[in-house]
Amino acid sequence: MKQENQVAVHPLAQFAATLKWGDVPEAVQRKTEDLWVDWFGSVLAGQSARPVQSITRFALSQGPASGPCEVIGQRTTTSPMMAALANAAASHVAEQDDVHNGSVFHPAAVVFPPAVAVAQSIGASGEQLMAACVAGYEVGIRVGEFLGRSHYRIFHTTGTAGTLAAAAAVGHLLGLTPAQMQHALGSAGTQAAGLWEFLRTAADSKQLHTAHAAAAGLMAAYLAKDGFTGAQDIFTGPQGLAAGMSTDANPAKLTDGLGTRWATAETSFKWHASCRHTHPAADALLQVMQQNNLQPADIAQVTCHVHQGAIDVLGPVVNPSTVHQSKFSMGTVLGLAARFGFAGLHEFDVHFQSPETVAVREKVQMVLDAEVDTAYPQRWIGKVTVQTSDGRTLHGRVDEPKGDPGNTLSRQEITDKALRLAAYGSQVPAEQARHAVARLWQVALWPRVTALLA
Amino acid sequence: MKQENQVAVHPLAQFAATLKWGDVPEAVQRKTEDLWVDWFGSVLAGQSARPVQSITRFALSQGPASGPCEVIGQRTTTSPMMAALANAAASHVAEQDDVHNGSVFHPAAVVFPPAVAVAQSIGASGEQLMAACVAGYEVGIRVGEFLGRSHYRIFHTTGTAGTLAAAAAVGHLLGLTPAQMQHALGSAGTQAAGLWEFLRTAADSKQLHTAHAAAAGLMAAYLAKDGFTGAQDIFTGPQGLAAGMSTDANPAKLTDGLGTRWATAETSFKWHASCRHTHPAADALLQVMQQNNLQPADIAQVTCHVHQGAIDVLGPVVNPSTVHQSKFSMGTVLGLAARFGFAGLHEFDVHFQSPETVAVREKVQMVLDAEVDTAYPQRWIGKVTVQTSDGRTLHGRVDEPKGDPGNTLSRQEITDKALRLAAYGSQVPAEQARHAVARLWQVALWPRVTALLA
Numbered sequence A, B: 001m002k003q004e005n006q007v008a009v010h011p012l013a014q015f016a017a018t019l020k021w022g023d024v025p026e027a028v029q030r031k032t033e034d035l036w037v038d039w040f041g042s043v044l045a046g047q048s049a050r051p052v053q054s055i056t057r058f059a060l061s062q063g064p065a066s067g068p069c070e071v072i073g074q075r076t077t078t079s080p081m082m083a084a085l086a087n088a089a090a091s092h093v094a095e096q097d098d099v100h101n102g103s104v105f106h107p108a109a110v111v112f113p114p115a116v117a118v119a120q121s122i123g124a125s126g127e128q129l130m131a132a133c134v135a136g137y138e139v140g141i142r143v144g145e146f147l148g149r150s151h152y153r154i155f156h157t158t159g160t161a162g163t164l165a166a167a168a169a170v171g172h173l174l175g176l177t178p179a180q181m182q183h184a185l186g187s188a189g190t191q192a193a194g195l196w197e198f199l200r201t202a203a204d205s206k207q208l209h210t211a212h213a214a215a216a217g218l219m220a221a222y223l224a225k226d227g228f229t230g231a232q233d234i235f236t237g238p239q240g241l242a243a244g245m246s247t248d249a250n251p252a253k254l255t256d257g258l259g260t261r262w263a264t265a266e267t268s269f270k271w272h273a274s275c276r277h278t279h280p281a282a283d284a285l286l287q288v289m290q291q292n293n294l295q296p297a298d299i300a301q302v303t304c305h306v307h308q309g310a311i312d313v314l315g316p317v318v319n320p321s322t323v324h325q326s327k328f329s330m331g332t333v334l335g336l337a338a339r340f341g342f343a344g345l346h347e348f349d350v351h352f353q354s355p356e357t358v359a360v361r362e363k364v365q366m367v368l369d370a371e372v373d374t375a376y377p378q379r380w381i382g383k384v385t386v387q388t389s390d391g392r393t394l395h396g397r398v399d400e401p402k403g404d405p406g407n408t409l410s411r412q413e414i415t416d417k418a419l420r421l422a423a424y425g426s427q428v429p430a431e432q433a434r435h436a437v438a439r440l441w442q443v444a445l446w447p448r449v450t451a452l453l454a
Helices: A011-018 A026-045 A050-062 A080-091 A107-122 A126-154 A157-173 A178-189 A196-201 A205-225 A241-245 A251-255 A276-292 A308-314 A330-340 A345-351 A355-361 A370-375 A411-425 A430-440 B011-018 B026-045 B050-062 B080-091 B107-122 B126-154 B157-173 B178-189 B196-201 B205-225 B241-245 B251-255 B276-291 B308-314 B330-340 B345-351 B355-361 B370-375 B411-425 B430-440
Strands: A069-071 A076-078 A299-306 A364-368 A382-388 A393-398 B069-071 B076-078 B299-306 B364-368 B382-388 B393-398
Touching (some): A050 A069, A050 A076, A050 A205, A050 B080, A050 B205, A080 A205, A080 B050, A126 A251, A157 A178, A178 A205, A178 B205, A276 A382, A276 A393, A299 A330, A308 A364, B011 B251, B026 B107, B026 B126, B050 B069, B069 B080, B069 B107, B080 B107, B080 B205, B107 B126, B126 B157, B157 B205, B276 B308, B276 B393, B330 B345, B330 B355, B345 B411
Parallel strands (some): A299 A364, B299 B364
Antiparallel strands (some): B299 B382
16 A cells, blocks of 8 residues: 555666656667667567477467567567567577676567567557666666576576566556566566576577566566555565575676666677677687688687686587587587688578588587686687697687677668578568668657557 | 487376376375365455456456456456466465465465366366366475475475476376476476565565466466477476575475375365464364363463464464454464354454454463474474363364364365355355355366356
8 A cells, every 4th residue: 555655666676667768878779779670680580480489379379369569570469468478489599689798688588579569559659668678678687687697507597687677678668656666576576487407408498488588577567557566675685586596696786877887788789690608709719710811621629718607508518409509509609600700590500510510519628717707797708729730729819709899780780680680580571671670770769669560 | 309209208297297087096086176176265265356356457458358268256268378377366365275284385276277277278078177187286296395495485386386287287188298298397397486575565476476387387388289398307407496496405206106195185275264373273272162062251261382383473463453464363363263163264354353352362372382393394283271261171182283184174164165265255146156166076077177157
């Protein structure tokens, strides 16, 4: 009853509820648009993947036959929750969606799908949508940073922190008060889930994690709007997220620089179509090969000097049997990069098991590196030592892999990437995709969010 | 691809997929029917609670305008997932649903709602429904026992283990192969969630936890049916449930007595509508009063010989000011039991503060008892010493509180309880509820599961 007065509102809930697009610095606004267009490529790239089709079939079977929300690329509409399920599942397939390094969190996949669905449902403006997405990014990234490395060792942060990110974005669109936003974050946090165990047998859970986060977070926000209450301190309470799912949680991260530090702008684009943990080493290897004019056959051995997280996630994958699994194989990624200068979706599909790729793969090893590990996750340093077949020892080092804020993509590169992804994974005609992407760049001017693929 | 051959199927998945109603001993079959009718009372009792109404409104707004599945007590139908959300939310409100002591897990709330929805959707028989629910109980209870006390300290086991219980029940109905069942349990486990933090501010999350478990588990099973894969070992894998959410997990519990020990039959009914710590003493007092034909006015003093946990939880509640608080007042519970032979929802609402109840309440004290404390929590012994107003000293002792397997409810008592709960919380006319309960007892004979409230 008096909840609004009795309970101190957490600054993160306050921020997420009250953020305005006009308060977001222009550079961050432009970066948000970059992330938005980049996401559109990923949601289309994932359309044809079997796990996505399963989740989409399920979502459509449980929702209304039509509704206000677009199942992107599917010529179908449904309710907000079901559209969020399907679109979030699709967004995280191609391993090309964005990533925030410090939180090891992929915001686009869990923020844009529920936000777009709700914006379409309530007729929000493009500016409202973008502001809500910034709220989602800022919340999700900070929750991921808060939960820390111990959390990420077991839990897929995009699934867990993603639930709160989705709630923040949807809650912002629904106009939640700060106290309601706190309830939404409480209801989201108590549904936060996602375990890495699926990687061991290359199971489909990754798509389920983003779908679940988007749908559960969306539900949390709608419930809060309807007066449903959640924990007051889901973050640091004695039976909250940190107590249950982290041993190194840092509460200061939750509010770090709120309103001055824009975590959204720290988000990286993915260039190679693989697990982000492989990118620094791939770029460092490419540097060595380009500077020394090496061919794949010149490589006798590659030692990747990596952070512990890379070993945890990639280490179990020694002989990948599926394309998806091969994206978590450091050796495969380096093999494709060495051969093609880039490990893209097409390169994985066609060449992940070819003898030339496997030949490089088998020469790649990972070792823990103190400098790289200490810098991680704030900085993802790429360091490789290459032994050449003629006996040289060469060192490569990249301080920011391509796509990171200091080595970012141009708008033309983002457009090209989005169109490549659309062509790769969806049935959307090229001309329609080009038209859609051109429109997406203007999102902040839209009076009303309608279908992205008109 | 070769998943079915490559992967060893966990015995629990094997059991959940292949269990047949005919393999269930007759006594366990009858107990399952008891639990089924008992659950029906709880789902109706929760109908009018504000958090349930919020979740139901949300579910109906996201699903189709009508569908094959009943939103029980609401004269509305929808899709399986949305019906599971609404009905599971309602099932765990009145604190009268069943409980398995060893796992501290409330199976009915997360097993029956998704199973009934799916049975209605696919036209399963009553026998198929009951077999599926036994699979759900056996899985959920064992997962709860496996996750252990360290898990329960932070996580609401009914929300976490409940997700797997729901998946097992729905997966059984969908006819999953053992390998598919394993995938379903993997997809359920990676969505398992529910933190106790909400209790600190009496927030609404308890209803969200059962709703989420039912819906997420249902989704996991449908996806598995469609070929969607989950972790091979979501239980004990290095990034699985135990790794992430328990420090004292016991893998032997997962398969303990599978097919010979029927955990379903160990499940307790709740009789009094109060904190379970009050039940043993209330039953012991009723024994003394019945055996000696006492009236409340004959009581001069009641000393309850209790375990430390009862003193910890109930001790602070000396002058309860709300109905909810009075359910944690030993004196109030004994006062209502003495007056009405039973402390039910209605008795609390109307009489928790009436002078006759308070008169007994003020004569009740608790003292720590070594025997009772040592037996706890395996056995909940009730011991009271009663001083009568005519100077007698009488002793009561109950080794199993009413509702436990050794002191279970008769079918008449279960029927009466269900009808009491229906009248308490729902708008369902008494005659319709009586008719429905009479039909529910025949569930195993139903050729097809249709609406429970015709």
